[in-house]
Amino acid sequence: MSKPRVATTSLAGCFGCHMSLLDIDERILSLIERVDFDRSPIDDIKHISQRCAIGLIEGGCCNEENVRVLYEFRKNCDLLISVGDCATMGGIPALRNNIPLQECIDEAYRTGVTVYNPDDITPQDPEIPLLLNRVYPCHEVVKIDYFLPGCPPSADTLWAALTALLSGQPLELPYELLKYD
Amino acid sequence: MNKSIHLTIDGKPVEAKHGQTIMQAADAAGIYIPRLCSHPDLRPIGSCRVCTVIVDGRPQAACVKPAMDGMVIENDTPELLQHRRNIIDMMFVEGNHFCMFCEKSGNCELQAMAYRFGITAPQYPFQFPEKAVDASHPDIMLDHNRCIMCARCVRASQELDGKNVFQAIGRGFHRKIGVDGEKALADTDMAVGDRSADVCPVGCIIKKRIGFRTAIGRRLYDRQPIGSDIEANATP
């Protein structure tokens, strides 16, 4: 019997949640025995290759590329999990949600105090994904099955969640493992 | 008049003293009724509604309702737990609660309540309202993004400090805490030693330069759910 596949991605996040996943330390060896990793920044597979049991989403959606990736995950994963506060509620990127988009772009490219841009150019390459009008938590874009809040969720939280889901148990975190910070 | 009051909470007999609210009687009996706006040193006002219990079939805020003889009270029922959870979710989406960088995290009663209820994410869409931060005061910060309109600061200033620094202004979703000054908190007679600077359940009123002093793991609600202290009084 083939092993269940796990895919992961980081959208509008900082990769901190992925670092936390690596923080499970030696337990990663037993994880590798139980699952195969599909698309993930950990193995650098660029697209989901086949149906996955679990998709772990770090980060919310701040641009169209995030939405495309999230759609790919939703279509190809049985269970989709929002990992971390950004995926769950937008997180730090969502601080821009009350600032007009033009102002955000200008701050980033032209007027920010650390910006050096003598030609006053705002890059417009078609490769650069368009920003969304605001940052969306993942469950406002696709249906999400479970949430693991935290910034990041601790390695123990991720481990507890993965082992529960892989053994078909309901995901119920003990008190010490449910944290928003 | 001195005859004691007998009531039941979830079928458990509870004795109350005259003048006690349902919440006070429950606390003494080691029964925790979740609450946010209530504070032991302040007049109860029943604004958060988290402590709603069913008294003889009718919903009542336990913090304001006096205990009366013969009351049959429901507290820990699936229906009430769901309603309370919904209210806690509402508070999360009506403000901008960024726990990851909030000084109050770990000691925040709203966050602790959500932990106690096992909430991993609110069911309602985040509103991302535009709210102001008032950092004008040299020693105190007022971050309206985190306010839950419990009015503890309003009451503490009036009842404990003998001042009138805070009052609600506006109405509905735009209701907010106003200050008794020309523009900002610095224009009021608020002092860092005031009790009103201590009672905020969330990270709205924060004293400057003391944030993040307690290590993660040692904060108030890192290991024990909110209400554990009251439940420790329970008789078997």
Added chain:
Amino acid sequence: MSKSKSVVTEICNRYGNTRVRLMDIVRDVQQELGHVPREAFDLIAKGAHTHRVEVESVISFYAFLSERKKGDVVIRLCDDIIDRYQGGEAVAEALTRALGIGFNETTSDGRVTLEKTPSIGMSDQAPAMMVNDVMVTRLTPELIPGLVAKLRQTNDPQSLVESYGDGNNAHALIRSMVCNNIRESGAVILADYKRERGLRKALTETPADVIADVKASGLRGRGGAGFLTGLKWELTRESPGAEKFVLCNADEGEPGTFKDRVLLTERADLMIEGMTIAGYATGAETGIIYLRGEYAYLRPYLEDVLNRRRAGKLLGNGILGNAEFHFDVRIQMGAGAYICGEETSLISSCEGTRGDPSDRTPFPVAKGYLVSPTAVNNVETYCCAARIMDQGAGWFAAIGTQRSTGTKLLSVCGDCARPGIYEVPFGTTLREVLRRAGAENTAAVQVGGPSGQMVGPAQFDQGISYEELATGGSMMVFSNDRDILEIVEAFMEFFVKESCGYCVPCRVGNVLLKSRIERIRQGDGAPADLAYLKKLGESVKRMSRCGLGQTSPNPILTSLKNFQPVYNALVREDKTGLQKSFHIMRAVEEASVIAGRRSEVFHA
């Protein structure tokens, strides 16, 4: 500032520099200066012996008070769903065109401000607007340019009134174009009656006997809640307190109701007679009429009625020669807040604070106005009480049903040929009411206003009564070409605007409910959204602190129950796992405009 300084000082003096009259003080400042400027907050606080933030708290609560300077004339167009369906949107457009400004804007010459406001009590002659305190009804887009030109020319709102309405609307102190639209009079309230006979009879009895009579009549509160009036008076009488108060709730804010408007116009004496009887029965010497800000046009007339009654020994010391009985009445003006119809909010407002409700333990009968025993009753209830004392409890109890005695005034409006006031015995079926009002092809009736219930033809054979179809008077009729969910959304918008924000479920829950209705109306809803509405609605209903929040989900909950197919037709199950409410093209639109390129990832 020096002029406004002296104005403010004079006004504070006018009200005895007391905190309790803060509402009157800021209302008068608003009237004289066109706003309550921030610079005046400290002065008012000093003059009323309170704190600056308390002044701001009050001003920011009421829709008719503003720290922003408004025009000399403020036009408030009624934005009720009834008005909208009678052509209000075209009127709104005509107003913006004629004035050259949008809503919530002031003309550049500072003369006119244009606003929208919820139901102003003119649903039987909609669309209608207030121009300062002057009511202008039965508007059409064609009338607007002439009205605006006239206003520009005279700067006097009263000049817009070309002919007067019937009855006292033409009285020298009212001079209004408002019409009574009394379609059917019943035996109790709108019947001819002998003035003061009820009061005279009451004074021959002991207060306890008066209360016994009112109890025996079975009279229940006409505002909608239906508490037994005699019992309320008895509790007020028996509650310890050096002073007691009788309050009249004339804050008729429930959209679609206007029967108190007609009573205040045509039965003011009967109402005050009833209040006086209540004063005698409860032991109160002071009465307060809480008059909604929208009915300010009736104030001079009502003040005159009070003065006439004082002169006639019907108010004041030693009423009708009874040396022991003193009772007088003042009018407290509201300032645009629906919540103040809730009795504890009304009391807060009378005490000069924001109209936040208070906890109903203790109840007002024990600790109400100024922490004293207080009986708060509806305008219509006082009218009934006076008639009961006149004609006897048995006479009254014989009308209506066993548990709902007497008659009820209905304000019928919306899609019917004869909108107006109907006084019917309790128990009259809704179908009969609709027939008399000339309603055809009726799809839905909102019984009791937004806080009541939305019923369909299956309920039309139920009777108007506390036990079946309870109503404070509002009956909004909608024919089958109306959009049920548009109506529901409009009602939720009303509650969102009128929630005081004190408690969480009402402050937040109504916002969430409304936006989910919007989602469903846009075609983005799923069956799960109906369960969401039901669960969330139940939480708001069960957990809210006062009557507003406890009833605000009713438009949704009752329409879900009685009009389920309407919802079902709008929601679709979706198996893709993508949220239909998220629209990628809308989400990238702004960035697309800024960047000057289309989305490479998702082009339509």
